[in-house]
Amino acid sequence: MKEYVFRRVLSLLPILFIVSVIVFLIIHLTPGGPASAMLGENATSQQIEELNEKLGLNLPLYIQYLNWMTDMFEGDLGQSFFMNEPVTNVIYKHLGPTASLSILAEILAIVVGIPLGIVAANRRGTLTDQSMMGLSLLGISLPSFLLALFLVLLFSVQLKWFPVAGYQPLSSGLWEHLKFLILPAISLGSIQASLIARMTRSSMLEVVNANFVKTARSKGVKERDVIYKHILRNAFLPILTVIGQTFGILITGAAVTETIFNIPGIGQLIVNSIERRDFLVIQGVVLFVTFVYVFINLVIDLFYGVIDPRVRLNNK
Numbered sequence: 001m002k003e004y005v006f007r008r009v010l011s012l013l014p015i016l017f018i019v020s021v022i023v024f025l026i027i028h029l030t031p032g033g034p035a036s037a038m039l040g041e042n043a044t045s046q047q048i049e050e051l052n053e054k055l056g057l058n059l060p061l062y063i064q065y066l067n068w069m070t071d072m073f074e075g076d077l078g079q080s081f082f083m084n085e086p087v088t089n090v091i092y093k094h095l096g097p098t099a100s101l102s103i104l105a106e107i108l109a110i111v112v113g114i115p116l117g118i119v120a121a122n123r124r125g126t127l128t129d130q131s132m133m134g135l136s137l138l139g140i141s142l143p144s145f146l147l148a149l150f151l152v153l154l155f156s157v158q159l160k161w162f163p164v165a166g167y168q169p170l171s172s173g174l175w176e177h178l179k180f181l182i183l184p185a186i187s188l189g190s191i192q193a194s195l196i197a198r199m200t201r202s203s204m205l206e207v208v209n210a211n212f213v214k215t216a217r218s219k220g221v222k223e224r225d226v227i228y229k230h231i232l233r234n235a236f237l238p239i240l241t242v243i244g245q246t247f248g249i250l251i252t253g254a255a256v257t258e259t260i261f262n263i264p265g266i267g268q269l270i271v272n273s274i275e276r277r278d279f280l281v282i283q284g285v286v287l288f289v290t291f292v293y294v295f296i297n298l299v300i301d302l303f304y305g306v307i308d309p310r311v312r313l314n315n316k
Contacts, residue, residue, distance in 0.1 A: 008301055012294050019290045020283075024065050027279050034081040034277045052160040055081065057279075066282065075255035078280035090269065097167050098258070100263035102250040104181050105189035109246060113193040114239070117200025122227060124205060132197065139194030147255045148187035152260075155183060162259075165262040184261045186255060192246035203235035210234070237304060244300035248293040 034055065052058045056067070071078060077087035120132040156164040162183050170177045207213065207293055216226050255267030262268075266285060273281040 005052065005302060008298055010245045011305055012298060015294055016291060018285065020069070020287055021065070021232060023283055023286045024068070025061070027282055028064070034279055059121050068280075072206055072287075077284035080281050081203075082276050083277050083278075083281075087280050090281055091266070091285060091288055094264055094266050094269040096169065096265075097263050098251060098254055098267060100170070100177070101181055101188065101254060101258070101263060101265060102247065104178070105185040105192065105250050106243070107198055108185055108245045109189040109192035110243060112189075113196030114200050115241075116193075118204065118227065118232065120197065120201045121204035121208065121231075124208075129201075133201070136194035139190045140198075142190070144187050144191060145260060147190055148257060148260045150188055151183045165260070167261075167263045180261075180263075184257050184263060190248060195246060196239065196242055198208045200232075200235075200239050203238045204231050207235045240300060240303060244296050248296045249287065251292055251296075258310040 034057070049058070056064065059067075068078065075088070079085070079089075080087055080090050081089055116132050116136065120129045123129050152164055155161045162179055164279065167180050168176045212234075213226060213230055216230050217223075221230075251266070254263075254265060255271050257263070258265045258267040259271060266289065270282060270285045272278075
C-alpha cells in the first residue's frame, strides 16, 4: 500500500509542472500587464517600463519562471502587486468561503443525487424512473448562473427567506453562516447532484442482474438489504469517482456563483485578479486550485485501493 501511495504521489508532480508552465506562458503572453493596470490609461510608456523594471517584469520569461519556481519551492508564491501582501496570505483569506460553499454544495449533491439514482434504478422503466432522469437532465442542462438568478428572485426578492447576496463567516453563528450559502450551494450543486444521480442509476443497473444479487434474493434476503448491501455496495466505485470529480469541480468552478452572490472566495479572487492583471495571484491561485483538484483525485484513488484490493494488485 505504501508503494502504491508513493507512486501515485510521484505521478502528480509532472501534472503540476505542466500546469505551471502553461499558466505562466498564457498570463505573460497575453497583451497588457499589471504596470499599465496600476498606472492607468494616462501612463506613458516610460512610466510603464520603469514600473516593469521595478517589479521584475522586464526580465526574460524563462528567468521570471525560474525565479517563481525557486521561490515556490521555498513556500513563497510571491507578492500581490495590488494588495501588497504575500499571495499565500491572499489565498488563505479567500479559501474559507469557497471551502464552506463547496462542502455544503457537495453534501446537498450527495444527499439528493444518490437517493434519486437508487429510486430510479429500483423502478427502472417506470414513470418514476423517467421523471427522475428527466429532472436530472434538466439539472445538467440548466446553467448554474441562471438557476442562481431564479433562486434569488423567488426566495430572496419575493419570499425574503434568504439574503440576496453577501457572506458571513462561521464565527458569526452557524445559521448566520448557512443562510448566506444555501442558495449558492443549491445553484452550484444542482448539476453535480444530477451527475451523481445518473451515475448511481447506471452503476446499479450494471450490477442488478449479477449472480450474487439473484442468489441473495433466492435466499430470501430483504429487498432493502439487497439494494444497499449487495447492489449499491458493489456499484459504488464509479459513484465514488463522480463524487470526487464533482467536489473538485465545485472548488475550481465556483467563480460565477461567487460573483453573483458576492461571496469573497477563491473564484471571485481570480476574477478580480484577472481584471487587474495581478500575475502572481493568478499563477498562485491556479496552481493551488490544480493541486487541490489533483489531490482530491489522489484521495479517491487511494479509497479505491481501500474499498477494492484488486485495484492495488492491478497497479503493482
